[in-house]
Amino acid sequence: MNLRLLQLADSAFPSGAYAFSDGLETLTVRGEVRTAAELKAFLCGQLAHGWGQQDAPACALAWTGMLRAAPDELDALLDDLKLVRGPREASLRVGANLRRAALSLWPEELSTLPPTRHHAPTFGAVAAALGASQADTVTAYVSSWLLGRVAAATKLMKLGGLDAQRAARQAGDAAQDCIQHALRATVSDLGGFSPLLDIAAAEQPGLDSRLFQT
Amino acid sequence: MIPAAAASLGQQTRTGALHLTFERRAAQTVLVGEFQKAPLMIVRPFALPCGTLSVFVVNPTGGLLGGDHNDIQISVGPGARVLVLTQSATRVQPSASGTAATQTVQLAVAAGGRLEYYPERVLPFAGSRLVQSLRASLEPGAELGLTETLASGRVLSGERLKFAEYRSRTEVWCGPQRLYLDQWRLSPSPQTRAPGIWGELDYAASGVFVGPGTIQDWPAELGRLASGLTASGAVWLRAAAARGPLLDADLGAARQALRQQLFGASPLQIRR
Numbered sequence: 001m002n003l004r005l006l007q008l009a010d011s012a013f014p015s016g017a018y019a020f021s022d023g024l025e026t027l028t029v030r031g032e033v034r035t036a037a038e039l040k041a042f043l044c045g046q047l048a049h050g051w052g053q054q055d056a057p058a059c060a061l062a063w064t065g066m067l068r069a070a071p072d073e074l075d076a077l078l079d080d081l082k083l084v085r086g087p088r089e090a091s092l093r094v095g096a097n098l099r100r101a102a103l104s105l106w107p108e109e110l111s112t113l114p115p116t117r118h119h120a121p122t123f124g125a126v127a128a129a130l131g132a133s134q135a136d137t138v139t140a141y142v143s144s145w146l147l148g149r150v151a152a153a154t155k156l157m158k159l160g161g162l163d164a165q166r167a168a169r170q171a172g173d174a175a176q177d178c179i180q181h182a183l184r185a186t187v188s189d190l191g192g193f194s195p196l197l198d199i200a201a202a203e204q205p206g207l208d209s210r211l212f213q214t
Numbered sequence: 215m216i217p218a219a220a221a222s223l224g225q226q227t228r229t230g231a232l233h234l235t236f237e238r239r240a241a242q243t244v245l246v247g248e249f250q251k252a253p254l255m256i257v258r259p260f261a262l263p264c265g266t267l268s269v270f271v272v273n274p275t276g277g278l279l280g281g282d283h284n285d286i287q288i289s290v291g292p293g294a295r296v297l298v299l300t301q302s303a304t305r306v307q308p309s310a311s312g313t314a315a316t317q318t319v320q321l322a323v324a325a326g327g328r329l330e331y332y333p334e335r336v337l338p339f340a341g342s343r344l345v346q347s348l349r350a351s352l353e354p355g356a357e358l359g360l361t362e363t364l365a366s367g368r369v370l371s372g373e374r375l376k377f378a379e380y381r382s383r384t385e386v387w388c389g390p391q392r393l394y395l396d397q398w399r400l401s402p403s404p405q406t407r408a409p410g411i412w413g414e415l416d417y418a419a420s421g422v423f424v425g426p427g428t429i430q431d432w433p434a435e436l437g438r439l440a441s442g443l444t445a446s447g448a449v450w451l452r453a454a455a456a457r458g459p460l461l462d463a464d465l466g467a468a469r470q471a472l473r474q475q476l477f478g479a480s481p482l483q484i485r486r
Contacts (some may be wrong), residue, residue, distance in 0.1 A: 023410065030437060032409040045408025053399060079445040080395035083452070088445060174405065191383070191397030195418045197410035198452045202440035 001140070005132040008102065008123070009140035011148060015098040017119070020090040021152045021212040022051070023201035028156040030200070039153050040167040043146060044174040050194035051145060052178035054081055055091075055120040057185035059141045062116065062124030063134045071114045071121050077190055078118040084201040095122040102126045138182050142175050155211055227281035227313075230254035232271060238293035238327075243267035247289075254284060257301070264480050266295040271333070273304070280309025280343060284317040290327040290356075297482065300333040303365075306377070308341035314379065317346040323356035328425075328477060332469070335363035335417070335458065338377035345379075350386045352393075352424060357477050358386065361421035361451065361465060364398070365458065369416045375402035386422055386448060393448040394422045412454065417461040421451035421468075425476030433468035441468065449476065 011018060024042065027033040033042050046052060058074050065071070082088035095118045102122075103110050110129050116122040120141070127137035150164040204210065232254040235247035243266070245259050253275040259267050271286075278284065290296050306315055323329045329350075338344060350358055362382060367373040379401045386394040398420065406412050422444075429449060433441045438460075439453040451468055455461035473479040 027409055032413070038409060041405070041408040042410050045405045045411040048403055048405035049400065049408075049411050076392075077395070080392055081397065083396065083442065083444060083450045084440075085442055189399070191381075191399040193398050193400040193406075193418075194411050195420070195452050195454045196413055196415070196437075199437065199440040199454065200410065202442055202452070203434070203436065 001136050002130060002132040004130040005127050005136055005140050008127060009144040014101045015094050017094045017148055019212060022087050023197045023204060024149060024152055025156055025210060025212050026200035026204045026207060029207055034157060036159060036163045036167050040170045043149060043167060043171040047174040047178040050192050050197055053192035054190050056138060056142055056178050056182035057190055058120035059124040060134060060138045060182040060185060061187060062121035063128045063137050065128060071116045071125055074121040075117045081190060084198055086204055087201050091118045095119040098122050106130060135183060138179050142179050146171060146175055228253060229283045231285045233287040235289045236294045236296045237291035243294040243296060263483050266297050268297045271298060271300045277305030277307050278315035279307045280315050281313040282315045286319045289322045290324060290329045292324045292326040295328045297330045303334045303337045306336060306338045306342040306344045308339060314343035314345045319348040321350040323352050323358055325353040325355035328357035330359035332361050335365050337365050338367060338380055340373055340376035342377045343379040345381045347383045352388045354388060358424040359473060361419055363419040366416040374416060375406055386424060391446060393424060393446045394444050396420055415454045415456050417455045417458050419453040419461060419465050423449040423472045423476055427476040427478060429475050431471060433471045435464050439464045439468055
């Protein structure tokens with residue numbers, strides 16, 4: 001796999017993605033995600049019906065550049081499809097941070113990088129410009145999301161690192177399905193169904209105390 | 215083996231059409247144009263105490279079968295106030311071929327007009343597919359209220375998450391600007407019961423409201439209903455519940471709160 005892609009997807013890359021839980025914090029505070037089994041179910045649910053039906057395809061489509069989806073069209077779609085302000089603004093902030101850091105590290109390779117705003121299209125466009133394949137790009141993006149969520153879970157739940165990683169491993173089949181779906185997706189496929197996470201994400205600013213940003 | 219005649223009958227599909235045009239005349243909202251093609255029809259419009267003209271859409275058949283298509287177009291002129299409801303849930307039944315039932319809804323609201331469209335819930339039967347799209351085109355100064363409700367199936371019969379596919383795209387435009395886009399796509403799987411998706415609940419709703427007022431008191435019910443602003447300034451709504459009446463109560467209260475704050479409207483008093 002492309003070394004630069006691994007660097008881009010690493011949790012230490014200064015995108016700030018670690019600062020957001022995208023609603024998981026509310027679900028843990030409310031007691032709906034308390035155990036490793038519930039964490040695995042949450043991850044599989046998001047890959048099958050939520051995040052995996054929207055952000056992963058947006059990343060895959062951005063990789064193709066103008067061939068299948070213009071980046072500004074993808075950004076406009078994500079502006080609207082991300083109804084809840086917190087996740088919408090988190091996606092924009094992480095996208096801007098990722099873009100800034102990548103341009104700083106690889107100015108020549110990214111000299112013709114198209115304008116992007118949200119995290120998913122930015123990741124896809126940057127990875128393509130760095131020479132990563134589309135399948136590797138989406139795999140790295142999905143892996144980054146998955147591991148980011150289990151890292152958040154260890155802060156939010158009484159859950160050891162190994163148990164959290166086991167939950168991620170058990171979500172492997174759902175992640176593979178998500179990747180395959182993303183690689184086949186068209187712009188009109190972006191959507192999903194996660195009403196309870198939408199409600200949870202909207203409630204996060206009202207939590208009495210928070211570990212993650214809204 | 216299915217006899218040829220019966221198989222042919224089973225493959226017959228219907229296209230229902232309902233085109234309605236409302237205008238304001240002599241300080242009242244009136245239905246000035248209509249085209250009804252079975253199985254879609256309306257019962258006689260009647261004015262609510264607040265002056266809004268209410269229309270019930272009726273489908274006297276057993277519902278939408280795979281391959282059926284509904285075409286609904288509603289136009290509301292300047293100053294007119296219209297509420298469109300359905301008399302009963304939309305029952306979506308499968309077809310032998312697995313074809314999806316489809317429905318397109320096109321709404322147009324002129325400046326100063328108001329359209330509210332609150333259909334009863336969609337009940338997708340086992341094996342059914344529904345693909346629907348709703349597009350609302352608003353002139354600046356138009357007011358709009360929309361809600362959409364989905365059940366996991368014939369819950370009271372114990373049939374849950376047995377449908378094949380539900381796709382619903384809703385978009386609201388004001389001139390060239392998209393104010394709202396939502397696209398529910400659900401093919402049930404074991405993951406549908408995950409926390410954050412539908413959990414153990416069986417009813418879900420979404421909605422969008424556009425109006426000149428500002429929201430001070432956002433409708434919210436902990437873990438059941440939330441609302442907020444889209445990136446382009448429309449008001450979105452999400453709700454979920456274990457039972458239909460609970461969802462209806464939450465949704466009804468949220469609608470009234472949003473109508474009052476966005477439209478300056480008094481509560482709807484609907485006679486069924």
